[in-house]
Amino acid sequence: MKNKQTRREFIKTVSVSGGGLILATYIPFNNLFAGTADDPKIFSPSVYLKIDSNGVVTVIVHRSEMGQGVKTALPMLIAEELEVDWEKIIIEQADADTKYGSQSTGGSTSVRRNWEPLRIAGATAREMLIIAAAKKWNVDKSECYAENGFVINKKSKQKFSYGELVEDASKLPVPQNVKLKDPKDFKLIGKRIHRVDTPDKIYGKAKFGIDIVIPGMYYAALSRCPSFGGKVKSFNADKAKQIKGVIDAVQISNGVAVIADSTWNAFKGRDELEIEWDFGPYANVNTDDIKNEMLKHIKEEGAEFESRGNIHQSIKGEKLIDAVYEVPFMAHAPMEPMNCVAKYENGKVELWAPTQNPQNAKSEVAKALGLSENDVTVHVTLMGGGFGRRLVSDFAIEAAEISKVSGKAVKLTWTRKEDIKFGYYRPPSMHVLKGSVSADGKPLKFYHHVIAPSIRQMRFDKNLTAEKSEIKEGTVDLEYQIPNLKVTGTLIPTHVPISWWRAVYNSQNPFAVESFIDELAYAAGKDLYEFRKQMLPEDSRLLNVMNIAVEKSGWNNRLPKGKGRGLAVSYGYESYCAQVAEVSVMNNKLKVEKYTAVIDCGVVVNPDIVEAQMEGAIAFALSAAMKGEITIKNGGVEQNNFDDFEILSYDEMPVVDVHIVQNNFKVGGVGEAGIAACAPALCNAIFAATGKRIRKLPVRLI
Amino acid sequence: MSKINLTVNKKNYSVDVEPDTPLLWVLRDKLGLTGTKYSCGEGICGSCTVHIDGNAERSCILSAKDVEGSEITTIEGLAENPDHPIFKTWIELEVSQCGYCQPGQIMTLAAMLNKNASKAEIEREMSSVLCRCGTYHRIRKAVDKLVEDK
Numbered sequence: 049m050k051n052k053q054t055r056r057e058f059i060k061t062v063s064v065s066g067g068g069l070i071l072a073t074y075i076p077f078n079n080l081f082a083g084t085a086d087d088p089k090i091f092s093p094s095v096y097l098k099i100d101s102n103g104v105v106t107v108i109v110h111r112s113e114m115g116q117g118v119k120t121a122l123p124m125l126i127a128e129e130l131e132v133d134w135e136k137i138i139i140e141q142a143d144a145d146t147k148y149g150s151q152s153t154g155g156s157t158s159v160r161r162n163w164e165p166l167r168i169a170g171a172t173a174r175e176m177l178i179i180a181a182a183k184k185w186n187v188d189k190s191e192c193y194a195e196n197g198f199v200i201n202k203k204s205k206q207k208f209s210y211g212e213l214v215e216d217a218s219k220l221p222v223p224q225n226v227k228l229k230d231p232k233d234f235k236l237i238g239k240r241i242h243r244v245d246t247p248d249k250i251y252g253k254a255k256f257g258i259d260i261v262i263p264g265m266y267y268a269a270l271s272r273c274p275s276f277g278g279k280v281k282s283f284n285a286d287k288a289k290q291i292k293g294v295i296d297a298v299q300i301s302n303g304v305a306v307i308a309d310s311t312w313n314a315f316k317g318r319d320e321l322e323i324e325w326d327f328g329p330y331a332n333v334n335t336d337d338i339k340n341e342m343l344k345h346i347k348e349e350g351a352e353f354e355s356r357g358n359i360h361q362s363i364k365g366e367k368l369i370d371a372v373y374e375v376p377f378m379a380h381a382p383m384e385p386m387n388c389v390a391k392y393e394n395g396k397v398e399l400w401a402p403t404q405n406p407q408n409a410k411s412e413v414a415k416a417l418g419l420s421e422n423d424v425t426v427h428v429t430l431m432g433g434g435f436g437r438r439l440v441s442d443f444a445i446e447a448a449e450i451s452k453v454s455g456k457a458v459k460l461t462w463t464r465k466e467d468i469k470f471g472y473y474r475p476p477s478m479h480v481l482k483g484s485v486s487a488d489g490k491p492l493k494f495y496h497h498v499i500a501p502s503i504r505q506m507r508f509d510k511n512l513t514a515e516k517s518e519i520k521e522g523t524v525d526l527e528y529q530i531p532n533l534k535v536t537g538t539l540i541p542t543h544v545p546i547s548w549w550r551a552v553y554n555s556q557n558p559f560a561v562e563s564f565i566d567e568l569a570y571a572a573g574k575d576l577y578e579f580r581k582q583m584l585p586e587d588s589r590l591l592n593v594m595n596i597a598v599e600k601s602g603w604n605n606r607l608p609k610g611k612g613r614g615l616a617v618s619y620g621y622e623s624y625c626a627q628v629a630e631v632s633v634m635n636n637k638l639k640v641e642k643y644t645a646v647i648d649c650g651v652v653v654n655p656d657i658v659e660a661q662m663e664g665a666i667a668f669a670l671s672a673a674m675k676g677e678i679t680i681k682n683g684g685v686e687q688n689n690f691d692d693f694e695i696l697s698y699d700e701m702p703v704v705d706v707h708i709v710q711n712n713f714k715v716g717g718v719g720e721a722g723i724a725a726c727a728p729a730l731c732n733a734i735f736a737a738t739g740k741r742i743r744k745l746p747v748r749l750i
Numbered sequence: 751m752s753k754i755n756l757t758v759n760k761k762n763y764s765v766d767v768e769p770d771t772p773l774l775w776v777l778r779d780k781l782g783l784t785g786t787k788y789s790c791g792e793g794i795c796g797s798c799t800v801h802i803d804g805n806a807e808r809s810c811i812l813s814a815k816d817v818e819g820s821e822i823t824t825i826e827g828l829a830e831n832p833d834h835p836i837f838k839t840w841i842e843l844e845v846s847q848c849g850y851c852q853p854g855q856i857m858t859l860a861a862m863l864n865k866n867a868s869k870a871e872i873e874r875e876m877s878s879v880l881c882r883c884g885t886y887h888r889i890r891k892a893v894d895k896l897v898e899d900k
Binding site: 115116117243245247249253254255258259261267292293310311381383384431432433434461656660663664665666667689695696697699700701702703704 | 767768771772775778779780782783784785786787788789790791792794795797824825826829832837840841844845846847848849850851852853856873874876877878879880881882883884885886887888889890
């Protein structure tokens with residue numbers, strides 16, 4: 049019954065005056081959708097696309113929307129090849145299903161991994177519609193072309209709408225190796241197409257996970273052990289049950305849940321639970337213990353990631369410097385706290401989950417509940433930010449368990465405090481750097497030893513070695529031509545749950561590397577730009593973005609006392625980025641005035657979204673560099689809310705001037721590409737303004 | 751439980767809730783007005799901002815009992831006029847990313863513009879509404895444009 053879905057309320061884009069797109073709940077007005085007999089025929093040559101006999105084109109977005117724009121960018125790829133009116137496309141969010149390929153929305157992969165598959169899906173459908181029309185006219189398909197939802201006969205100028213061709217097209221074999229459009233013929237790709245979901249979001253109509261209500265649903269809150277690794281010994285819910293509106297209290301694997309008739313009553317009931325915890329084996333662990341674990345290794349050489357020349361030789365006339373850099377745990381803290389709606393019934397469970405990782409939620413929930421994956425349905429909702437936090441399925445498992453144990457459909461909502469305290473954090477790291485420059489200002493040696501826990505080792509593969517781990521991301525394969533170089537790593541364990549956090553190791557390693565390159569440039573007595581430039585090949589895309597950043601930022605203009613500029617460059621996710629930060633420091637008070645950011649991400653699908661991602665990445669990375677940090681006390685997180693885990697605010701946001709390089713290189717990732725260079729550019733600027741070198745984040749000037 | 755009478759978006763409601771229930775949860779769980787967002791629950795972030803008699807207030811720290819008799823406006827009420835200059839500017843400049851904090855941003859700004867607040871007041875108020883996606887840069891552009899057009 050694949051038509052069933054189309055009869056549900058779904059989202060349609062219609063045009064409004066002013067050129068924007070508005071999302072409205074589309075309730076079909078004609079009776080073609082009303083009964084089985086009259087259901088429109090559906091032509092679906094790909095899992096990403098449906099065209100019905102009324103000509104309605106539906107694009108299925110299989111990646112999750114968290115503000116990064118996939119709900120707009122991915123349909124653009126299909127629509128470009130399909131030759132349809134963009135404003136008439138209906139966009140549907142896919143449920144979790146392996147038929148779509150990976151739905152994991154992380155690693156800045158959505159556009160670059162789907163650049164070809166989605167264009168092929170659109171082009172294949174277009175080709176089949178053209179063949180169907182050609183057959184009707186009894187002409188060769190080369191006599192026909194597609195435009196704006198019609199196939200047109202070049203000679204006769206007759207045309208068929210796509211809807212009229214659906215039935216014939218659906219009987220054709222699916223052609224292989226269809227020709228994709230020449231980039232010079234792109235009509236949508238490269239344009240500043242407005243986001244399809246903006247109006248609903250700003251009118252308060254958009255449904256995020258936390259907004260979902262299903263019939264018969266109750267509200268749940270969960271009490272978890274304050275120390276990671278602890279568990280419930282016993283609990284008494286008598287007082288909780290005296291709270292009006294509280295219906296039940298149940299124990300699940302991760303704590304004790306209270307079920308009530310409203311979110312507020314669930315929170316109140318949860319606060320009244322009396323729980324005796326077994327605080328677990330890590331109840332005495334504090335931040336200093338984790339730091340000491342890292343410090344133990346700073347004199348070691350570390351397992352080799354990359355090596356050339358000989359960093360141990362002594363070179364005549366060289367000037368040696370060394371430094372240790374340090375980065376703390378960090379929370380994602382998206383504005384929408386974790387939540388999930390779950391309905392367990394007759395051995396099946398249905399979830400409405402704000403998840404970046406729908407297929408993982410499906411398999412993890414199946415495992416936790418002892419079900420087959422076929423009995424788990426995951427509907428993906430909009431997300432109020434993700435940043436990697438929602439790649440983990442903990443909140444979905446919790447909701448599913450509560451629903452199963454209580455026998456009720458529930459919406460589990462986390463408080464902000466729980467969101468901060470029970471996250472999966474960006475790992476901390478320590479970085480030992482050593483290097484030298486020649487008397488004439490050339491780099492001679494570079495050594496970087498990364499000491500950090502590995503997400504993969506901690507969560508998926510206990511036997512993973514440092515050499516094979518991901519802690520090297522952002523510090524190996526640097527383009528800099530330095531004759532003697534060694535990059536090494538050491539893995540340390542941590543009981544604190546860790547996970548991907550927008551760019552992860554690409555946020556820490558480049559901070560250390562690009563700050564230390566700055567230190568080397570000062571040691572060499574060279575201009576910070578010239579020092580980097582001499583290490584990069586002439587045809588380097590990294591050099592190109594740096595050159596543009598230097599030009600656009602007015603790098604060579606003098607600044608008054610108390611102000612400074614800092615430069616940093618990065619490569620990641622197949623994209624190149626350069627940033628120049630401009631700061632002022634007065635009486636130890638830091639003000640970030642401006643960022644000039646240049647990105648080369650190859651072919652650009654939607655420049656407005658690329659710019660937004662760069663602006664957002666700078667705000668996100670500045671929060672981590674200047675504002676809050678996560679510290680551990682008695683095995684758990686010390687921070688509680690946005691007052692003790694601060695994030696950047698409006699008045700602290702610098703002007704951001706983004707420049708996108710225009711070229712036809714392979715499409716690169718964007719969501720995380722703006723993170724890496726931000727913190728080092730900031731700290732290099734602080735050094736230029738004050739002479740104070742920041743080697744530990746977050747920045748504390750006093 | 752007690753009956754509390756609320757006027758929300760010019761409509762009258764009588765709801766059965768404990769008097770200490772924050773307005774936020776009455777709006778969201780009882781009236782189905784989910785455009786007002788929960789984020790910090792302690793009046794820090796501004797995602798839950800609504801208008802109480804025209805003033806921008808944080809609905810997560812206002813008890814429902816305290817706003818009986820007041821004119822309450824939520825983002826849904828403001829959006830009854832989708833041509834409101836704030837909405838048009840927000841769309842034109844594509845301010846929103848994930849969109850979750852945007853109702854709070856917009857309600858805060860709308861109250862400021864209605865009372866012809868000074869630039870300094872707007873700066874102070876907008877600085878108390880948090881956004882994790884980093885849309886501040888575009889919010890500023892939108893604010894500047896709206897203040898100039900006024």
